[in-house]
Amino acid sequence: MVVTGMKLYLGHFRDVMARMLLALVFCLSLWFCPTSVQGQDVAVTLEKDQVFVGESFGMRIKVTGDDSPSEPVLSESQDFSVEFDGGSRDSRSSVVIINGRMVKNEESGYVFSYRLIAKRAGKLLIPTASVRTSGGVLYTKMHFITAVKPGESQDFKLRMEFSSAEAYVGQPLTLTITWYLAKDVQGFQFHLPFLNDERFRVVDFEERINPAHREEYLQIDVGGGDTVARKMRLEYKGREFTALRFRKVLIPKEAGTLRLGQSTVAFNALAGYRRGGLGGGLFDSFDDFFQGNMPFGMGRQAIYKKMVAPSNEPVVTVKELPSEGRPANFSGLVGEYRVAAEALPTEARVGDPITLTVQVAGPDYLEQVELPNLAEDKNLTRDFKVPAEIAPGKVNGAVKTFTQTIRAKRADVKEVPAIELPYFDVRSGRYKTARTQPIPLKIQATRVVTALDAEGREVQDISGSEIETWTQGIAHNYEDESVLKKEDLPPLIGFWPTLLLIPPGAYILLLVGTALVRRRLADPAALKFRAALREFNAAVSEIKSARPGSADYYAALLRALREYLAAKLRKAPAGLALNEVLADLQQHLVPVELRDRLQRLYELCEAGSYGGSELQSAQTPQDLVSEALILVKQIERGFR
Template structure:
């Protein structure tokens, strides 16, 4: 009886759920109309102080992105968005209804560029192919004022420069009290009058004890923490520098930088109801809370006077470099045959090489002496050193050197246009010998020397000359008969022998797969390295050599090749009897391949040279490792 009662109750619950589901399906669905509005978390801010703007959409959870192109008085940083949807069910007077709420919120971080009563204009949002607009929002923006506790200074290494001349901008924030959280606003980074690049001479490594990260447009700056004195007062400091190039002439004021932070302003005691409140003013029990308030610190705005470059004496090949620059050229190899690839490394050094371009190689080297690719390789490097890597080929054996390459620049110290020149690089170019098929087969004729057919008294045998004619020639019929008998008699045992050998090889491979991999390692290595014999000058070539060597050593030493380095394999190779000279060559191959992952193909020589060295190393190792070294 209890069993039936329990089942009956379960059936009642199921019936009730079905009725509720039916009522929900029949009940009216109430949905809010689509609306769009803009809201801010602060209506009064300082220039350089960030605040949050939200575009709130009601009635849809899949709107299009708002059009923010009209926010010209603010710098805008999108901070993502999220759905804001929910559903609820209500029963009023026996009538059930379902309320469905659909929404979406877009978040933006805004920073004002100027003071005054500013307006965030209506922003357009497209929802289900319909255009909606937010209401305008008014913001009061005040100019920040410098206080005794905080100072912000901009310093230029020169205040009188030529247009395009790089100078160092140093920014120092002087801190006189405890702060938590800060944000720099750097309008100079987006000002078209200036070009900003990294200052490698003052770079720090992130994570050092005296370093602090500062987000900037397109990345971050690693600043240095320290101590300083300003107007006779001691401060903690945060300092960073950048290379600045001014792109316009005249007297130009640097845009004002600001930093907003949460500064300690005092302490708040605990609740008055606490019987111990006030008894321990030194906050022994931690009941006092630190109180912070927002501080916005403005910088000064130094003026720089910018002069135009003179027209007199401007070289035809001048590309706009201002400062003192140098150019250096290296070539590998310097002993070649006609048409062999020569890797050319061209380095340009100076105060700012971000915009430096490669000198015209076709004009500098001469199209009659060298074959130069039409497409030039892009340069890579730092802010003060840029390296271009290019492959050229000598056209004839009369080429004796790579001539000097020239780089024109304007020297602001002398006020004149000057030219930097690289020293010539001596070459030895020899003729390329044509290799015939006969050369490849050994150089001597493989059969009787045949002449034109002539009628001679001695008969047809006189048409052949050479020692081959001295061999006994069997009759044609007897040769064919002997060969047939040989095939007939030798085929069955030959087939049996082949099957027997094949089965033995299969059994051996199954019994010792590691040994089989070690025996085949050299063949696989050559298969991987042979396609690189043309000397392709790419990072992929270095990586292919490194992978092939790791797989070869992994098979021979019975190690996992995935992350093998020279340090990993050196003990096993010494144990196998590999000498210091061979170990040194192997180390050179593996370390150059590993370096290419970080430095690209810069100053690593050509792929063909490294590939040939890797093959020589593998040839020498093969005779020592034989079937592999057990671990």
């Protein structure tokens, strides 16, 4: 035991020293890399300097002196998952009058936005980046962030559970993820490392929605795309919770004891109240998710704090499939399967098409199920012509259906033989074969169609008759010139020259149209800039149809304002702060009176998104919308 412990300690010590050496070499190499060149520089801004493991945070890379740099190349990092969040020009100009002389200052730049999630606790090095600009290659400086491991909470639990603790390689397993909530929350983001686990193939679980409880289902983003989740009331360790549950299918690729890494969900949790308004949470918009069970206080404003709930780390023991008894046509199906077949029509002639339908039923996940190659089934190809390709199967509920066209070769064919589907039965630990029942057929010989059948005449006895010329019908040859009919054709003067001009004319129009489209798409930010006012008016029209005074009403108006200003200032809407907006508007010579009105409108909308109908303001919700329309039109004039 002591020797084993020393070996583990020495191995861990060598790993730590190797990582420290690599970090030192990397840091020294960055020491000599330029962060500025020829009036251009690059800088990194982090949204925060301390996060929870699994919590998403923003990072911005700003290039000054070049408004069209290449996308940064980030160094590889095992400590973070990185997602590109878009980029936008960050150019501005200002006019200053000094001693009666007008001086115009112009600054060009570009901002790249990213979302990062820390994978482990500790002081972590943010991935550095290199950016190619018109003046050369720039490198960002080193930045560190502290990641803290989230702790368990009595009010929030995240649990994952496999459908079975033991499995075989290739056996679909259902992983159920349940988030238990005892308090109201605002916004959430799942971090599920198993989605990128190379030991498993991860696929979506096809949730069968009960029409009687359709309101309990919703689409949520779990990092790998939208997933159907169900909201319900559940009991956990003797306490009743509101729960959000969804499932994924994991198919093991290798044998061994496989442990899933810790998953997390980050959210803003209700921490208390203060005087001011009615607090509204995330699930208020999900058809009164809590059904009045959560304590929302009238005349109070809810206070939320950032939290992260960690999951457990479920384990599954995966075994290799045995080689003994494995059928030659085994395709890798693991579980328990049933198969049935149907052929239509059951009465046909030799060579006529017969549609063979095969239905396979089995585990919850059937997408990976494929039939053995029917063109290599000797029992089937002995009596039927079978194409080498088969149409992809279609899953409908718990059944996957395949269709194939076959043709009988002879009139003595009596049936479609049984179709076999080999699989490994996990219950018995042996290979088995599911078979369809033979399908009886009645096959008739093919009738040969002759030339006389094509003419539609009966067969006549021609023995002893002389050859004579047919005087009517399809066999008669007409030789008299009187059958020719003279027709006058209209003159085509001017038609052919016009026809010849159509192709080059169409080509010129295509060139002009392509050039115009390319010119518009060359600068997406310019398109958003020109369409900003139209998009804002459209958003306001939708807001007017919402319930005035609700938290969603104010939040929608605030979102429309933010997206309009982001488009006019050529910035990304995500993370656009009010102070930054006001500073940029000042650079565009927007009067201070308009900036003050905008700041007041922002503050009222933010307060309304929390307080809802209890917003303490002399202005009605409709007054705020009218003020926003007037204010945006006045700001728009400053950009023309």
